[in-house]
């Protein structure tokens with residue numbers, strides 16, 4: 224399934240006058256959702272930048288039906304909506320959660336984990352801009368090591384939580400990573416997810432010019448560098464099979480990766496560590512560990528036909 | 539109609555079934571648990587055609603039924619005490635979204651220390667959220683109120699969610715004969731679900747996005763207006779229900795022995811039973827005492843309370859909760875409604891399930907009547923009806939303004 228730009232719908236899904244900052248990755252991601260899934264979609268959005276991006280009543284800057292919901296329980300609200308649609312004989316409606324990294328990895332984690340464990344039939348997308356942006360750039364469980372935020376003024380001391388792996392461990396049918404730097408890959412994954420029933424999780428890397436301190440014209444470039452440096456590997460786990468996505472395949476070989484410094488130096492949030500080799504080293508080691516996991520997952524989830532049959536059995 | 543012997547919790551479950559609820563989600567907590575269990579069984583055996591979303595917390599439970607209701611399904615949840623506190627954020631969210639919903643609250647004390655017995659602190663904690671809040675006295679009323687809750691909440695003049703309160707253990711786990719209406723009768727009486735808007739791909743509806751401050755203000759105003767309308771709707775539904783099923787409760791306030799009363803006990807919940815017994819005893823002694831049982835904490839039945847106060851020599855308000863640093867929450871509403879009209883005493887009793895007997899209540903009323911008759915006018919906003927073994931060791935009447 225290859226997505227070609229010329230085949231994508233040309234309709235406008237993000238409306239002029241929405242409240243996103245210039246270069247906003249969330250505004251980009253939201254557009255791609257409808258490009259991928261069409262109109263049979265309702266969105267559930269917890270507190271976060273996307274609550275604001277919609278703009279102010281009585282207008283809406285995003286062309287979706289949306290249930291805005293409290294910060295901690297987006298997945299639950301979505302599960303309830305899906306149950307309602309099923310009761311009303313409308314199994315085909317895609318109920319999609321669109322949440323930030325805070326609303327997913329931190330305060331919303333319990334709710335999401337519950338929905339994943341129940342294998343609720345929803346698509347959960349986390350727009351990961353690696354901090355709480357709505358409240359003005361505070362650290363989250365998905366902020367990387369070393370990054371400045373207003374609550375880690377000297378740089379974060381802990382590494383990013385590996386949420387996609389945690390979601391694979393929930394034994395849900397579909398888990399993928401994506402990036403706003405690779406829209407076709409994201410759209411393809413959304414379309415694949417749409418054909419699967421059960422809990423589907425897509426982790427969208429969303430570099431944020433405001434919170435990461437880079438020029439708004441660079442959002443796609445920074446996103447692509449995250450992939451090229453190996454900091455953000457694109458992969459999918461599809462009912463028991465783990466695959467690196469084509470854009471990330473070359474970077475299995477560490478020698479092909481762009482040096483991390485190229486990625487870091489574009490972002491003001493890493494300014495205070497850019498000249499500290501020992502700090503950079505911590506991030507390099509993080510990348511090595513990440514790829515060790517990926518290697519392990521690739522080996523583990525490259526199953527024989529028989530094992531694949533077993534692994535794909537979801538309620 | 540069938541007479542069944544049911545606990546209060548099972549009365550809730552049967553009402554939910556009769557209302558043909560489509561989506562249920564709940565998280566267990568004593569003493570609510572048997573509601574979830576019974577409903578799970580009904581759904582799993584096919585007795586009730588509904589989805590049961592077995593969530594991992596109460597916050598999720600209310601968010602789930604709210605999501606379902608926003609998409610247009612009739613939805614229900616139930617909780618108690620800490621569960622209710624845990625979902626508090628969503629309680630507000632649901633009400634101001636104007637999405638009809640029904641929740642049973644099995645009243646229970648709040649920790650620490652852990653205590654699973656009844657008081658009304660959890661219910662009063664929700665007082666300002668915009669939910670219609672009712673409290674039952676006995677199991678039959680639990681079933682009736684739960685059924686009526688769907689009708690009230692889904693009435694276009696109201697469109698606010700509704701809680702049905704029932705006292706932990708005293709009702710939730712105690713069996714009593716309950717008239718359970720037939721499905722056809724209920725189908726005939728309860729119209730299909732109505733709601734102001736719903737979310738679906740074709741509606742394009744967006745709920746809950748940012749509004750300008752002035753419009754926010756007006757939304758709050760409209761909730762208050764809906765609460766006022768709800769008073770009418772509650773009375774109407776109570777009357778119609780009475781015609782159809784043979785039971786009416788007097789709407790927002792059930793008044794017992796009120797016709798010629800000089801003094802009223804104002805109370806809510808199951809201990810109104812003890813209050814009525816106390817009133818009967820006191821009448822035998824020559825005191826003209828009536829009982830105004832507040833069935834709805836919200837909307838507050840101000841008109842009725844004011845009317846009572848205007849013709850009363852005094853009101854004794856019994857609270858099973860306290861607003862620390864102030865008074866009992868029920869008393870606060872009564873006083874705000876009837877201040878200056880009559881004498882008042884605000885009694886705090888039965889916290890954490892501590893026992894209050896009809897004799898205890900009669901004693902407090904007798905004492906109050908004596909004081910009023912002697913002094914002419916009494917205002918005692920905080921009177922401690924201590925558990926028996928502590929009585930006399932602490933000062934019962936506190937001097938507070």
Ligand SMILES: Cc1ncc(C[n+]2csc(CCOP(=O)(O)OP(=O)(O)O)c2C)c(N)n1
Nearest residue numbers: 270271272294323324325326354355356357
């Ligand atoms: C219960 C609760 N706590 C805190 C907040 C304040 N709050 C709103 S959005 C937000 C951060 C959102 O961060 P994230 O989920 O990463 O989304 P982003 O804004 O980056 O898109 C916080 C802390 C809230 N709305 N509700």
Ligand code: SF4
Nearest residue numbers: 244247272356431433
């Ligand atoms: S802070 Fe970031 S995510 Fe939020 S609106 Fe601005 S660019 Fe978008």
